[in-house]
Amino acid sequence: MARSVTAAALPLTLLLGFLLGLATQRGAPLAARPTPPIAQEPDQTLPEPGLESSEEAIYQSLSRQYEQFYQVNRTFELVSKVVSRAVVHIVALKRDRTEEGRTRRTYEESGSGVIVRSDRRPGQFVLTNNHVISGSELSDIQINLHDGRMLRPSAIFRDEDSDVAVLELPVDNLPSARLGNSDEAVPGTWVLAVGSPFGLTHSVSQGIISARGRQERDLYDNGVQNQDFLQTDAAINPGNSGGPLVNLRGEVIGINTAIASHGGGNEGVGYSIPINLARWAMEQLLASGKVRRGAIGISLQDIFPEDFERLGLDRPRGTLISAVAQDSPAQKGGIRKGDVIIRFNGIPVNNTWHLINMVSTTPIGQEVELVVRRAGQDVPIRVTVADFDELTSSLPQPGTPATSPDGYLVRP
CATH class of the missing domain: 2.40.10.120 (Thrombin, subunit H)
Structure with missing residues (x-):
């Protein structure tokens, strides 16, 4: 009886083993499964030479x-x-x-x-x-x-x-x-x-x-x-x-x-x-x-590379006072010949032209603060801007930058 029972149970045991193995495979972690290859999308930027409708594909790419x-x-x-x-x-x-x-x-x-x-x-x-x-x-x-x-x-x-x-x-x-x-x-x-x-x-x-x-x-x-x-x-x-x-x-x-x-x-x-x-x-x-342009009654001179160290500057900047008009706002404020104006109303002065533009566009009658470099020290000075025509008629013209090459500048 025992043999008969063993023989009869064998098919059932094989069937249960098969089902158990199938279930185990289905429940395996994803990392253990083989990774299918990733499909590579074709490059749509430029088609291969010789393909039909290649010009149309290029225009689509350009679009x-x-x-x-x-x-x-x-x-x-x-x-x-x-x-x-x-x-x-x-x-x-x-x-x-x-x-x-x-x-x-x-x-x-x-x-x-x-x-x-x-x-x-x-x-x-x-x-x-x-x-x-x-x-x-x-x-x-x-x-x-x-x-x-x-x-x-x-x-x-x-x-x-x-x-x-x-x-x-x-x-x-x-x-x-x-x-x-x-x-x-x-x-x-x-x-x-x-x-x-x-x-x-x-x-x-x-x-x-x-x-x-x-x-x-x-x-x-x-x-x-x-x-x-x-x-x-x-x-x-x-x-x-x-x-x-x-x-x-x-x-x-x-x-x-x-x-x-x-x-x-x-x-x-x-x-x-x-x-x-x-x-x-x-x-x-x-x-x-x-x-009407503003003025304070001074003549100016550009500062060149060979001058800045002698004037106590760290680099060519500001503008040098070459003359001060009598009874002008500059003289009344204490500006002297040889001073270097390095700031105007809090703005660093780049060069002569920069200061000319800032002074001339300041409203006449407005008080402004200048900072001058004098004997290595920064000295603040306050002056009241006056009318250009009234102050500069007897003064030499302001200094100008170096001359550009002949025929260099064109008025279009």
């Missing part, structure tokens, strides 16, 4: 790549569209006159400008460079609008010292550009230059702010005393003068005025008047017909 830059491209497009409507092409008939006032010859020059509004006076105005319309009368100036219309200004306001001119328009229903804050335009900022290079109206070029606080002796010799230019590599060429330099918010941050070039065209170095300086001149011109 996907372009979507990543669409917003940047759209920003440039919108800035160009909104600003171009406010940019004008200026043609000025100029008269070369003799000392007796007779016209020797006439010729045309062209430039650019931008339509703006003022805080001081109602209406619309074209902000441009003085050298674009210098020597021209009202009837000599033609303003060509974006829509093809032509206007003539109803009034002209000029300031040679800043190379700013303002043309009053006879209409008040045109697109106006927004003015930004040029103090925020740091090197590396993306910018667009809009204007009429070589007469090609409403052209747009793109670049960055390359540097700040540039000056040029050639422009000083031509009467431009307020120099604090923005430098840009956006293409600026003859005909761009007076046109706007704008940021990617569509705000005007500069008025293009000159290019550094040996060949007369763009070589990657252009200069723009910061809009804060241009607007300061414009508002005064519109308020009183002239620009």
Whole structure:
């Protein structure tokens, strides 16, 4: 009986063992199971050469790549569209006159400008460079609008010292550009230059702010005393003068005025008047017909590398006082010949031009604090800013930076 029981139970035992093994395999941890190979997706960037519809696949890939830059491209497009409507092409008939006032010859020059509004006076105005319309009368100036219309200004306001001119328009229903804050335009900022290079109206070029606080002796010799230019590599060429330099918010941050070039065209170095300086001149011109500049009654001299140690400085900076006017704010405040002004109202003074701009744009009658380096010590001095014309007529002209190479600077 026992054999019979053992023999009969054998199939049942085998069946139970099989089921137990199957259950054990199914319950094994995942780490113990073999890992299936990962399916590799084909590279969709560029198809293999020779495949059918390869061009279509490339264009599809480019379309996907372009979507990543669409917003940047759209920003440039919108800035160009909104600003171009406010940019004008200026043609000025100029008269070369003799000392007796007779016209020797006439010729045309062209430039650019931008339509703006003022805080001081109602209406619309074209902000441009003085050298674009210098020597021209009202009837000599033609303003060509974006829509093809032509206007003539109803009034002209000029300031040679800043190379700013303002043309009053006879209409008040045109697109106006927004003015930004040029103090925020740091090197590396993306910018667009809009204007009429070589007469090609409403052209747009793109670049960055390359540097700040540039000056040029050639422009000083031509009467431009307020120099604090923005430098840009956006293409600026003859005909761009007076046109706007704008940021990617569509705000005007500069008025293009000159290019550094040996060949007369763009070589990657252009200069723009910061809009804060241009607007300061414009508002005064519109308020009183002239620009009143501040002064404290001193003559200045640049500090060169061979001088700074002798003057007790750690590097060439500030500006050296070469003369002090009698009964001037500077003399009354205690400034002496030989002092080096290193700070103005808390701002470090970089060079002569930097101080000239800060003093001249300070409201007349305002008290300011200067710090001068004297015998190795920093001495604070307080002075009251007076009118430039009243104080500087008997003083020598301020010192100027080193002369640039002949034919280097071009007025576009």
